[in-house]
Every structure is written in C-alpha cells, then in structure tokens.
Amino acid sequence: MKPALLVLNLQVPAHLLQMAQAFPDFEVIYAPEADQAEAAISEHGARVQCVCTIGATGLSAAQMQRMPELALVCAMGAGYENIDVSHAKAHGIAVGNGVGTNDECVADHAMGLLIAAVRGIVKLDKATRAGVWRSAMPLPANVSGKRLGIVGLGTIGAKIAKRAAAFDMPIGYHNRKPKEGVSYAYFDSLLELAAWADVLLVATPGGAGTRHLIDAEVLSALGEKGVLVNIARGSVVDTQALAEAVRTGRLAGAGLDVYESEPQPPQELIDLDAVVLTPHVGGWSPEAVQNSVDRFIANMRNHLDGKPLVSPV
Helix, strand or coil: CCCEEEECCCCCHHHHHHHHHHCCCCEEEECCCHHHHHHHHHHHHHHEEEEEECCCCCECHHHHHCCCCCCEEEECCCCCCCECHHHHHHCCCEEECCCCCCHHHHHHHHHHHHHHHHHCHHHHHHHHHCCCCHHHCCCCCCCCCCCEEEECCCHHHHHHHHHHHCCCCCEEEECCCCCCCCCCEECCCHHHHHHHCCEEEECCCCCHHHCCCECHHHHHHHCCCCEEEECCCHHHECHHHHHHHHHCCCCCEEEECCCCCCCCCCCCCCCCCCEEECCCCCCCCHHHHHHHHHHHHHHHHHHHCCCCCCCEC
C-alpha cells in the first residue's frame, strides 16, 4: 500500500487534488474533523508519513505515537501552537509551517477590524438599515492620528504598522526585547503600552506563554476610549474580562477575528454592538490559501528530497 499524507485542516477539492498530483506516490487522506482524524489514525496510522494541519488543530504527542512512520508535520499557517514540537523533534520528526504565506491578508483584515471598531461601522450599518439618520447618532471617532500599540511586532505586526503609518497613526509596540532597525516607540511594559495607546492590537503568538496576556488590568489601562483588536489567537485575550469592560463602559469597543470558544461564537460578546466579530478569516483569501498550499507542498517536497524545509519550525 502507498504511504499516506494525512490532511487534518479544511481544504477545497482543488487543493486536495493539487496535493495528490504533487505526490502521486502518496495516498491523500482527508480528515478535517476530530472524529474523522481519530478514525483515520486508527485505520491508516501505520502508513502515515506526513501530516498537514494548522496551529489551532495541531498534532499531539499521543497522535504522533500512533503513527510510527511519521516523518513530517507541517502547519499551513504561521501558527503551530498545538503541535507538540518538542515531542516531534525528540523523535526525529521534522516540523514546518507556512510563515509569510498569509501575512498581507491578515494585516489587511486587521486594519479592517480596526477601522470598523473605531468608526463603529457595523453599528452605523445597522442603524441606517433601521432608518436612523446621522443626526440621531453620536459622532464616530477618527482613525487618523490615533495611537496604535502593537503587542508582538513580528512580520505581521510590522505589516500592520506599515498600513497604520499611512493613517498617520503614531505607533508603539511591546515585545520581549526591542527590535533592531525599528523606529517605533518601544515599551518594555505591556501596561504602559496599553495606557499610551488608543488602539491596542494583538499580533503575538498563541500558546500557554501568552494565555490571557490581555486581562482586566491591561484593558483597564487601555481605558474607556480605548479599542482592542485581536488577530492573533483567542487565548491571548481574557474574554470574560473583555465583555465586562465593554459592558460597563470601561472600554469603547473591540474588533476580534479569534476567540477562546472557537469554532463557537463568543457568547459573552455577541450582544455587544461595540464589538466587531469575524470568524477567524483574517488569513483567508484565495491568494493566501493558495500560497499556504504551495508552501506546504514545497516543504514536503524538500523533505522527501532530503533538503531543508522552506520554513522549518
């Protein structure tokens, strides 16, 4: 029987066909749901050599142990927080990701959420459809000139900063350490960045190290006129604290593409019209998804040819 390529994340038929055509010596097994993945590993685990997944789905040590021939795990996006990288590397399993394949798309979406949240575009749309005219509504705030604090000035954060600069937004950032060659204001304290910013935008990796990094104290520092935008991972923001801050007027609003409750909507937030919600599509566009598929294929091809991965973790 052929070795297997196990695909654990959502794919369109054309991309599954692209993978099958790229690797005709492999059987592509598609199992995007948890129960399907369990069944696929139970039936085909002995011949799975490569796994395609995403950070949110990941691949656990226990799953890897059930695939004795596994040699490669690749996340299609930049995130790999739920892949047990330590276990993989300890057992000679290569780990790659799709860093850079959807950065432009995520940065575009982040700016869309920022503008929608600051200007109240979703509320304005709803009011207009209900026949409410502008004279009956409060003035929406400017975006230009607002201070933007970026939590995690990586590749995506830098692309967001570039876009924000076109809106004449002063930019500050918080990382574990300053970035060389960056002219934006550096804050070694997240609380100080939140207190300075009008908009706090989260672009940091997910995982245990950043869980609830944005908590009640940070939201309080951001203040009653502040806006939070999160395009990173839902786990980075304390959802309950965010809901309470918006409900009590201690925060002006938020724009979120990611949630702790994924794929279920955040029940604490869905009735708050000051919060703009999208269903984790920041990195999704035809162009970005195609880039991610192409990168996965390039990583797998290099691995099979005995070459370094294009984007190793």
